[in-house]
Amino acid sequence: MVTDKVTPKSKDVSGWYNDIVLRSGLADYGPAKGTMVFRPYGFAIWEKVQEVFNGVLKTKGVENAYFPMFIPYSLLETEKEHVEGFSPELAIVTIGGGEELKEKLVVRPTSETIMYSMWSKWYQSWRDFPILMNQWANVVRWEKRTYLFLRTSEFLWQEGHTAHVEHEEAKEMTLWALEQYRKLYAEHYAMYGIVGKKSKKERFAGADETYTIEFLMPDGKALQGATSHDLGQNFAKAFNFTFQSRDKDSAYPWQTSWGLSTRSLGGMILAHGDDTGLILPPKLAPVQVVIVPIIFDESESEVISYAKKIEEELVAAGLRVKLDTRDYSSGFKHNEWEMKGVPVRIEIGPKEAEQNKVLLKFRIKEGKELVDSNELTKQIENHLKTDQEQLFEKSKKFVEGNTSVVEDYEQFKEVMTNKRGFIRAFWCEDEECESKIKAETKATTRCLPLDAKKEEGKCVYCGKKADYRWYFAQAY
């Protein structure tokens, strides 16, 4: 057991982050470079995300499937931009069963190629459309630097893929997925993000348009939370994926793909935690309520049976409850569960058992309240609801408070040197300006917000005509 204090978040964000992820039991480093282990406490959060998002997919008629992780190199090569975009970070299998392979196998960095090559075999008629599929999978992108959850060689995600007869319908699908991510983040992760469109340079390799949701982390850097791509007919053409349309012509379908990865958990940890440790939003917390019995020899059985009764009541109300009867001191348990970010703690000792009350402690609030056990379930449910909302409000305030609107490049540079965070500035949408800004300030374009208004502006870098204010930030 770990007994010393965690690195303060206020002092060293990444030190705090590593410390807290390891010690809270969310994850650990794997033995091979760049890999990580999702420990049960961490994986439980991801399972919750899966449960929620599977429900969302179902409402749209998206079905789950699973495609192989090994992709013949030639398949990946079929879409030129795609392979160029990914080749620096591919893991490739050259030997299998002790023999050199005739054709190298790529460990999937994403599944467009393998899925669409299969689809082209399965679907021939306009009657088969739209095709709506999702898979939960691991993907591999060879990263040189490891950061638990945020940057690992292998990570978990869901990737949704669709194919439509009409482009308009595909575009709607892309925006639908983006909106689902925004909602998932807002309502479950309790995180406020900026949704928008990526610049050409930041686009997914092989897409016509990429949409994103961007978050701001406590150190002032931006984290891409999920992406949704309008693939046009690029992959369909590359894979000769055609169908017979209603008017008898052979046609290429319009496709989309969109993904959310376990990186989102890293963002959530960074966004909400404090010097004490994790703060988990109630909807995703694996344990919502922990019960810590305060045991003295003479009252042990009485306290435990009362605690069990309380546990049963809360479980019956649909709450995720843990009764911690381990033989550690109660003070130790308090600190541990606070570090693990459990939203609500109940302390039960002889006094409470006798009076039919419990002592309530909320993770995000100072002080404890003595509560009548009849009121307990309702009080906890209310608290979890407001807790969830407050975390979101806090996140929103943070983003708003750390977004700077700048009018010229001097201001831009000054913000990047001192405050960082999001910068809203006019940009002419010329790639050269984008590259130079990045080289000089480390800031990249994050997105053009969906609700951006067209204005008469001048590019913050070159001074030429610019229509929109883009979001800039240093990316993770």
Add this chain to the structure above:
RNA sequence: CGGGGCGUAGCGCAGCCUGGUUAAGCGCACCUGCCUUGGGAGCAGGGGGUCGGAGGUUCAAAUCCUCUCGCCCCGACCA
């Protein structure tokens, strides 16, 4: 791929410079017992190491030399 750092018990480290009586140590964790539990308890006892690997120097190597493997951090790169 560049720069830096580190491999000694589960984790964190000391010992290395100046080789040997410190013939492998410390803190935490772990196990047993007693005791204890209202904010990170205490006492006593105990288990656990081919000192990353290979080779060399030497009467003698965790310690010196050579090679090698691995990891971490910073940068570059990165959906």
